[in-house]
Amino acid sequence: MKYLRMMLVLLTVVLLGNTIVLADVPKPVIPKGNAEECVLPKEEMRVDHMNYILHQRDETMHRGIRTKKFSLKGCIDCHTVKDDAGKIVSYKDKKHFCNSCHTYAAVNIDCFECHASTPTAKGTISSTGGKK
């Protein structure tokens, strides 16, 4: 299983990398985040993003550690993609950043059954102390 995962990641990386040009193999279209760079070099993120966010998940949940770097909220806030009408798309849309490779590589994640896949407008609810 571990081996398979490595292969799959490698395959994706190889396909995405510019080192080998496979002319007739379609590549996933991966939208860029809203910044110059990711929280780590993109080569590292491609391979290891799941490990970082799954680790962060347990750290936050059980130990209350709320660093920003690998927070899922952070990924969602920066990696927004807009549709033709200019609206930020949710994970239901194939164009969503987290879908770009997952659809291509047949990866299914359940994270967005609970987690918002689009940014929550800042300062709307939580900063008002819940008063309507």
Place this chain on the structure above:
Amino acid sequence: MSKPGSETSKISRRKFLGTGITVAGMSVAPGVSLINVAEARPLDQPVSSKQRWGILVDANKCSKGCTSCVDACFTENGLNRGDEQHSRPGQKAQWIRKIDLRDKATGHEVSLPLFCQHCEHPPCTDVCPTGASFKRKDGLVLVDKHICIGCRYCMMACPYKARSFIHEELTHQFEYAPRGKGTVEGCTLCVHRVDQGRNPACVDACNAAGHKAMYFGDLKDSNSEVSKQLKMHSSKAIRADLELNPGIRYRGI
């Protein structure tokens, strides 16, 4: 949907408080605290058992018919965003509810908010088969929804009826309050706010409504407002007979 907080409970006052007048766990705010925890914990520091979060509810100040705390909880955590179309009102998620009690002998009435009591010995964690129901080091009793299988044992085990189950697919969650079908949830004391050094939404709402019936703070810090209040006047744990040592205390019941 039914108005949040309108659900009234039919349990008797005596059963609610627990038989007899057992001394309601004097151990809630033990000793002096050595560190000053007034400022918020740094983001990269883990929670520790040097703190224990709790709330003192002053039922004398809680006003009958007021649902500010309940409304605030719904708004803050996105519980009423219209996703649960098919569930009956009794099935829908509710983390905090108002209870009205009446002493039959004297006719004295009291109103109070009831929610997860963040027990020191939580029965919900005892029965959880996966470890999803757990107590954080700082006393918050939470559900790790990532490993919750939705068996609902914890809902049965909780004497305060504090947890609910999500029956339907949701779509309008807030980023800071993830929730989803097939998992159990309950009051987190607004862990996302507490970790930022802020009050739970219900407490802020109660203050904003001018009742100031809820004191939130660190029970292990003898200088915190909640500890001082607990020291000053007597308070009770609901169902103290179960010896769960809840972090939520009540005055005036």
